[in-house]
Amino acid sequence: MRRRGPKRNLGLVFYAVLYLAFLYLPVLFLPLFSFNDSAFIAFPLVGFTTKWYGQMLADSAMHTALWNSLKVGAAVALASTALGLLAAKALTRYRLPGGAAVLGFTSLPLFIPDIVLGISLLILLNTVGMQLSLISVMLGHILICAPFAITVLMSRFDGFDKSLEEASLDLGENAWTTFWRVTFPLVLPGIISSLLLTFIVSFDEFLIAYFLAGTEATLPIYIWGQLRFPYKLPVVLALGAVILVVSCVLVVLAEWMRGLGQGGKRMVGA
Amino acid sequence: MGSLATVDVIGGRYSGGLVRWLATLYRRSDAVRGYTLLSPTVLVMLAAMAAPMALLAVYSFWTQDGYVVDKTFTLARYAEVFSRDSYRELFYRSLYISSLVTVVTVLLAYPMAYFVAFHVSDRTKFVWLILLTIPFWTSYLLRVFAWKIILGYNGVINSGLMALGIIHEPLEFLLYNTTAVVVTLAHAWAAFAILPIYVSLEKIDRSLLEAAADLGDGPIRRFLRITLPLSLPGVIGAAVLIFVPTTGDYVTPTLVGGSDGVMIANVIEVQFAKIGNWPMGAALAMASMAAVGLVTLLSVQAVRLAVSRTR
Numbered sequence: 001m002r003r004r005g006p007k008r009n010l011g012l013v014f015y016a017v018l019y020l021a022f023l024y025l026p027v028l029f030l031p032l033f034s035f036n037d038s039a040f041i042a043f044p045l046v047g048f049t050t051k052w053y054g055q056m057l058a059d060s061a062m063h064t065a066l067w068n069s070l071k072v073g074a075a076v077a078l079a080s081t082a083l084g085l086l087a088a089k090a091l092t093r094y095r096l097p098g099g100a101a102v103l104g105f106t107s108l109p110l111f112i113p114d115i116v117l118g119i120s121l122l123i124l125l126n127t128v129g130m131q132l133s134l135i136s137v138m139l140g141h142i143l144i145c146a147p148f149a150i151t152v153l154m155s156r157f158d159g160f161d162k163s164l165e166e167a168s169l170d171l172g173e174n175a176w177t178t179f180w181r182v183t184f185p186l187v188l189p190g191i192i193s194s195l196l197l198t199f200i201v202s203f204d205e206f207l208i209a210y211f212l213a214g215t216e217a218t219l220p221i222y223i224w225g226q227l228r229f230p231y232k233l234p235v236v237l238a239l240g241a242v243i244l245v246v247s248c249v250l251v252v253l254a255e256w257m258r259g260l261g262q263g264g265k266r267m268v269g270a
Numbered sequence: 271m272g273s274l275a276t277v278d279v280i281g282g283r284y285s286g287g288l289v290r291w292l293a294t295l296y297r298r299s300d301a302v303r304g305y306t307l308l309s310p311t312v313l314v315m316l317a318a319m320a321a322p323m324a325l326l327a328v329y330s331f332w333t334q335d336g337y338v339v340d341k342t343f344t345l346a347r348y349a350e351v352f353s354r355d356s357y358r359e360l361f362y363r364s365l366y367i368s369s370l371v372t373v374v375t376v377l378l379a380y381p382m383a384y385f386v387a388f389h390v391s392d393r394t395k396f397v398w399l400i401l402l403t404i405p406f407w408t409s410y411l412l413r414v415f416a417w418k419i420i421l422g423y424n425g426v427i428n429s430g431l432m433a434l435g436i437i438h439e440p441l442e443f444l445l446y447n448t449t450a451v452v453v454t455l456a457h458a459w460a461a462f463a464i465l466p467i468y469v470s471l472e473k474i475d476r477s478l479l480e481a482a483a484d485l486g487d488g489p490i491r492r493f494l495r496i497t498l499p500l501s502l503p504g505v506i507g508a509a510v511l512i513f514v515p516t517t518g519d520y521v522t523p524t525l526v527g528g529s530d531g532v533m534i535a536n537v538i539e540v541q542f543a544k545i546g547n548w549p550m551g552a553a554l555a556m557a558s559m560a561a562v563g564l565v566t567l568l569s570v571q572a573v574r575l576a577v578s579r580t581r
Contacts, residue, residue: 042425090304244409
């Protein structure tokens with residue numbers, strides 16, 4: 001048994017490396033061609049240029065779209081993390097009859113195609129007579145971000161000892177000060193992680209925003225519009241490369257914060 | 271605690287037993303306090319998901335002529351969905367494409383998840399998991415667009431092979447067909463397969479595997495009798511998490527699908543954004559969700575049955 005182990009291991013390592021290549025290589029063509037001095041996205045590479053990045057920075061419609069996406073992303077991150085925090089505390093700290101059903105209900109947006117979420121919200125807003133705007137995009141994004149916030153924060157609540165909060169209550173702190181002095185600092189890595197991840201999900205989301213934005217474009221909607229014009233593709237590649245790099249940095253930061261959380265669990269447990 | 275005691279006193283003095291009873295109930299009952307905390311989230315979900323979905327269902331029974339919506343109940347939209355050959359073909363194709371995507375993605379992800387769960391030290395596990403999830407959090411639109419660049423007529427593969435002198439004409443079969451959609455979606459949804467499978471593999475009690483080996487099971491038998499059945503919840507979870515949303519995917523068929531790769535979402539979008547026949551679009555959306563739900567239930571049952579047989 002044990003002798004056969006390493007050999008099989010090697011095959012799996014090889015597969016894992018191939019798999020990572022499949023995951024990352026396609027996306028790396030975006031930055032590669034964004035520095036290529038040609039309007040055509042094709043081999044062979046012609047020469048190095050940063051002019052597509054220059055054109056991208058000069059585009060005022062892009063700036064408006066970027067600003068819109070930042071506003072929506074920030075609001076959505078705050079709102080969905082706040083909702084996630086309440087729900088995660090309720091679901092991990094109280095004995096709730098039907099808690100599993102509620103958790104199932106809150107994760108439903110993951111199982112409904114985005115297009116259906118988009119059009120049904122469009123119908124609702126139309127029925128109640130609300131103008132389409134960035135506010136409606138925020139509403140749609142909170143819906144898809146809340147399940148992520150709840151998951152991230154629930155694992156954080158599960159990760160530290162409930163008795164710390166009980167000790168604080170026993171020692172005479174009330175529920176409010178216990179939350180701010182005990183619970184909040186312990187959950188903070190999870191909160192930051194949730195803020196970053198929900199921001200990214202909202203910032204990158206296209207389809208729901210496409211139905212709900214009305215005349216105000218978010219960045220993905222702007223990109224979608226540019227894809228129709230072949231001569232604009234290199235600029236889109238430059239923008240895409242920047243977005244990918246920023247997203248990756250934020251994700252690594254978020255995962256690192258979550259990792260800190262696990263470290264904290266070990267410390268508290270010991 | 272102090273503030274609640276005040277409530278008790280005030281309640282006792284001003285409004286008799288009711289407030290005091292409510293305050294005691296609140297303090298004593300975990301469920302009441304828990305649901306109070308949960309209520310904002312649940313209310314938002316009800317307002318932004320449940321209510322819109324209910325309206326969608328109602329709309330699918332109405333009729334629209336130009337800008338006028340006739341609110342008499344009718345099944346005419348559904349009759350049209352089921353009787354038009356082009357719609358039926360569209361449903362079959364969408365379900366076929368996302369089944370294929372589901373199978374391909376899960377099969378490719380299983381060895382990867384297995385590797386991280388069983389052949390990586392605890393320290394590097396964290397790094398592997400981050401590496402595997404980063405692409406999932408980055409822009410879906412850009413990941414799909416990357417495949418258009420790769421598979422296109424003048425794209426990476428064609429221009430690369432021509433620059434190397436391997437081919438002299440661009441290959442036309444790469445983009446704008448079902449295969450392009452399947453490859454692109456399998457790439458875009460990889461993380462959704464890896465994570466659930468990894469979690470269920472990680473949960474398997476290692477002593478069960480040792481016991482099987484001690485009792486004379488070879489690696490293949492051991493895998494089929496212990497690892498695979500125990501990881502089944504993860505596999506099924508991954509499959510559902512991929513199958514359901516990909517059936518309704520819009521970006522991928524639009525960018526890389528061409529006329530052969532059109533899926534349900536494209537037709538729904540046309541009804542809403544271009545033709546402006548919302549009841550028709552609503553009926554298509556409802557019918558597609560029903561079809562997806564049915565196929566999901568049946569296949570989950572079938573897989574459970576098949577695996578319980580092999581044990």
